[in-house]
Amino acid sequence: MKRYPSYLNISEEQFQKRIKDAEQILESCQICPHQCGVNRIAGEKGLCRSTAQVMISSHNAHFGEEPPISGIHGSGTIFFTNCTLRCVFCQNYPISQLGNGNPVSISQLSEMMLDLQKRGCHNINLVTPTHFVPQIIAATGQASKGGLSIPIVYNTSGYESLATLKLLDGIVDIYMPDAKYTDNAIAQRYSGAKNYFPVLKDALREMHRQAGDLKVDRAGVAVSGLLIRHLVLPDNIAGTDQILPWIAQKISQKTYISLMSQYFPAYRAMEYPPLSRSINRKEYHEAKHILEQCGFENGWLQQ
């Protein structure tokens, strides 16, 4: 019988093979779609400014995520330092852009996972994990041997390579990507991501193939599936009118959508009008209208 979470079904041998495959990718790094080709094991850095050394800013129980993720006892967040994107409006910029954090070993990362489980958290919520996927696989393998038995949430910008996502198949139970933009030029200008929308579409399809629609237990806590976040931006910069219909038609109307209204101009956003202002009520109202028109059955609204 299949055990839950999914990583409990992966043998030690399979973990070792995935770790080896993933580490090889780090030698000429292709972990994310930037495909920098640097040798991170030898200490080189690509666009994410990270060597193979894992850096973490914090790990803690977090109660501000969507209800099925935070549940009653909190989501066990681990915030990874640096990011594969360069969002000029990042609200986590001290961690993602300025490099705040401390080095940790694979064993320490696995101990953090076990500590969060001990504190009663419902899941391990990996925040901005992409550039450290090989090390995360190794740490999950160790933690699994040490008794980890809560699901892994992969909390990402959505800018993912298919090869890296395939390494996570059967390890991650809950995918929580952003769907940031539909216009590639805008994604390049504000987040330094080339070809963002086609990459995002492929990534969302793969995440849904692996995990399916979001499923919750009797207490309403997520056990597996896909939850997509969409941050509404001023002047429809995020392409809300395109991304929501695409998800409804090509992924599933059962997709849980978190339609976020909390945009404010953080980090360098004041230099990039119209990102220099918050969204207004009319913009969020229009976004909600689009969501309703798409026929989604699940999700969360704000305001």
Ligand code: SF4
């Ligand atoms: S993970 Fe970092 S080094 Fe590797 S391809 Fe992406 S940005 Fe470049």
